[in-house]
Amino acid sequence: MSDRTSVESVSSTQPRQNTKSDSTTPLGGGTPAPAASPKRASRVRPADAIFRGLSTGSAIFIMVILAGVALFLIVQGMPAIVANWQSNPELNDGFTSAFDSFWAYVGPLLFGTLWSAAIALVLGAPIGIGIALFISHYAPRRLAGLLGYVVDLLAAVPSVVFGLWGIIVIRPFLLPLSDWLNTYLGWIPIFGGQVTTTGSTILAGAVVLAVMILPIITSISREIFLQTPRLHEEAALALGATRWEMVRLAVFPYAKSGIVSATLLGLGRALGETMAIAMIISPAVIVSFLVVTEGQNSQTIAANIALNFPIASTLQRQALIGTGLLLFVVSLAVNMIARSIVSRGSSKTGGKKKARPKPLVVPTGDATSTLTRDLVADKNTAAGPEGASA
């Protein structure tokens, strides 16, 4: 009984999880609602109808907006996408002049968008997850609260400020590192090329991007880590696992899907970032993997739009909107993948307890740990029905 309440108290941080467990285990908190509902149903109050209408309206409204944005992008972008880029005089002028077709133009931009976001993710995701783990499992309670608050505050910093910070602080800060990477690791293709002198590299941009995606990765991972069943954690500890082994055997397997979705949502944020990138990186519309050069940084879609929109002619503007359409599609795809992973993960952990994901890392040759894992798994299968019947 005490086990269940502790699990409940932890998981109460997330309402979605709550409703899931309601369906499987009849909990004290869930019972009053069905009992009271027949009474309420007999009297329909106007406030109910109004609120229902408002919330339904809001839900429809957001769909209409999304569809409207998609429609706007398609209608506005189409003329440039289907235009003949080789012969059209408007497109043969200015920033679109060097490209033979819309796809030749958007290709490098799309690559740059994904490349910068990927570097940011490689740099930011481990740190974000580390912070989340510290907050949920290592930090003293008071510090954890403060730290969580500070990380969330990071999300409130405007990207222009991040951009200025990137130009004034991060660029010069990374210069020695860029030099070092170029000198000693220049044989690795991505660190090659003519090394930067001003620091205006995709590396500097990605470092700032990594900081910008920290809050979203941290806050989602933290929530997931906090939902790890206390029973699993205590079982692991009881079997002699250290704190790290407990995290590895009980927390990570449970939170795997949550971590993936947090990372993908961070990726979505990184893909659409505009101002900081536009300010920090010295861009070129080319496909380049180099990260410490001045003149060979792949431009991103969002920054390209921001930089060229003011001087674009009508058709060029439509070309930029066309690139925006592609960014929209990519971001939407990333977010949908993230959501589907979340929902698949939660149905696994919340619904069918037996189909628990395997631990991420299976230690070999460590008898205690293997034993722990097996026992935790056994305990887990046993705990499900037991908890339900209690």
Place this chain on the structure above:
Amino acid sequence: MKFKNVATAGAILVASAIALSGCASSTPEATASATPSAAAVDYSSLSGTITAGGSSAQAAWTTAFTAQAKGVTINYDKSQGSGGGVTNWTAGSYDFAGSDSPLTKDQQTAATLCGPNGAINLPIYLDGVAIVYNLAGVDKLNLSAETLAKIFSLAITTWNDPAIAAENPDAKLPATPITTVTRSDGSGTTKTFTNFLSQTAKDVWTYPADSAWPIAGTSAQKGTSGIVQAVGAGDGTIGYADHSAIGELKAASVSVKGKDFVAFSPEAVTSAFEAAASTTDTGIKGDLAQTVDFTAISGTEAYPIPLVSYGILCTTYKDAKQKELTTAYLGWIGSDVGQKVAAKNAGAAQIPEKLLTEITASLALVK
């Protein structure tokens, strides 16, 4: 999302512009209050709001004008850039547009809001494109148009290149690689500079004049402030920027022909502009769009890269009150006093007097 981005772009430009003009902003009122009698026209009876936007250079006058025309509010959005200014003006949102290049034929055709008589370009702001650099141990640098074209087309890659050394016999040039810093966003400064290169160094610079930088491989920065920041931060950097915004950076002396290198000064810009600019015949009465022939600039008194910025307005206004306000404001800018204010606030050069007289005549034609 796009609008948010444009808005943020606006925000930073405004923020940086405020920061840049922070020290200058105390002077306009002083200037204005010191010379109210010099202004022949009394603006105090005017009231209303002028909405305009475009080239960031033209924000220099608003405070000084509203100081003497107390009833007038001027909303000049300098975050738009020249292109955005013209677009918004064509859409009818602005009373006039500030732009670093005159209307193209297409833009003139698109400006249907002006009626059959079209729109006119008035050259109201004159400055120079400065060649800024940062190179340890070199405080004075001479560069000819041809060498500049080689540097900016990335044909020359180190500072001790013979072409640079030949023009700077006294300087100790290190073997530092050259980092050329250009604009990543579209800009009237870029257009003027590429125009200069394409006219004066035809053999080396084969690209047309354009507001977007044509060559990949440079360090491309957002905005004049981005260039100034990047040039200042690196060693061996060189870039181009509107002279009024270069701050503490060193600027090279420039020559068209390879001799008589001239450093920037407002007077040198004015005299170069007098020598090189001529009014383009666009067929519209009162239009003062200028064609600049950079090859005509020579001598030790003329700085070779003048940068001119236009006020673009309709010849026919639908609203008589807006017409009165706009022509009063632009007329004041095109007066001797207005030009002095720009010189004081932004370090700009003065438009030649002959042209100022023509501006007044053109404004009188506006209905």
